[in-house]
Amino acid sequence: MSVNVIFGSDGGATEAVASRIARRLQGRAIDIKAATPDDFENCSLLVLGSPTYGNGDLQSDWEAHLDKLTGANLVGRRVALFGTGDQVTYPDSFVDAMGILYDHVVNRGATVVGFTETKGYDYTASLAERDGRFVGLALDQDSQASRSEKRISAWIESLG
Numbered sequence: 081m082s083v084n085v086i087f088g089s090d091g092g093a094t095e096a097v098a099s100r101i102a103r104r105l106q107g108r109a110i111d112i113k114a115a116t117p118d119d120f121e122n123c124s125l126l127v128l129g130s131p132t133y134g135n136g137d138l139q140s141d142w143e144a145h146l147d148k149l150t151g152a153n154l155v156g157r158r159v160a161l162f163g164t165g166d167q168v169t170y171p172d173s174f175v176d177a178m179g180i181l182y183d184h185v186v187n188r189g190a191t192v193v194g195f196t197e198t199k200g201y202d203y204t205a206s207l208a209e210r211d212g213r214f215v216g217l218a219l220d221q222d223s224q225a226s227r228s229e230k231r232i233s234a235w236i237e238s239l240g
């Protein structure tokens with residue numbers, strides 16, 4: 081299985097998570113700033129990750145390079161998503177960016193794998209929650225960093 085983990089990161093937290101995920105899946109971590117459109121298509125599992133900024137926005141490099149994603153043909157492709165956020169300071173928009181990525185990849189025909197349970201988190205609203213589950217791996221490196229390792233492991237197992 082070839083895995084590309086494409087991420088955006090302002091402060092480094094999401095980059096560090098992307099590297100951990102890539103290492104575990106023996107894939108490549110690629111900053112969205114340097115990613116090519118091919119990086120979205122030439123892999124058997126595509127993993128995308130973004131922190132949430134503003135009040136529920138994608139990270140700025142994702143916004144600046146969104147055409148790489150919206151131009152990709154993802155029909156029938158397996159895509160897994162992760163998001164970093166802070167549920168204590170931003171409980172009304174927790175990991176919203178993951179929900180934004182979800183809508184984009186579903187619109188491009190992707191099959192999203194790796195939904196997770198919302199149990200164990202404390203927030204009021206999230207665009208990344210659909211039908212009571214997160215559309216991917218939600219990590220909070222600000223207030224629940226100690227839980228991340230277990231969450232990453234369980235999520236990777238669920239990807240099969």
Ligand SMILES: Cc1cc2nc3c(=O)[nH]c(=O)nc-3n(C[C@H](O)[C@H](O)[C@H](O)COP(=O)(O)O)c2cc1C
Binds near residue numbers: 092
């Ligand atoms: C100005 C600002 C706005 C933020 N807005 C949100 C938000 O709306 N929702 C959320 O879950 N986290 C929010 N966060 C938290 C970041 O997403 C979180 O700290 C993330 O781990 C940062 O990742 P990075 O270090 O890769 O940039 C915000 C952080 C800052 C500084």
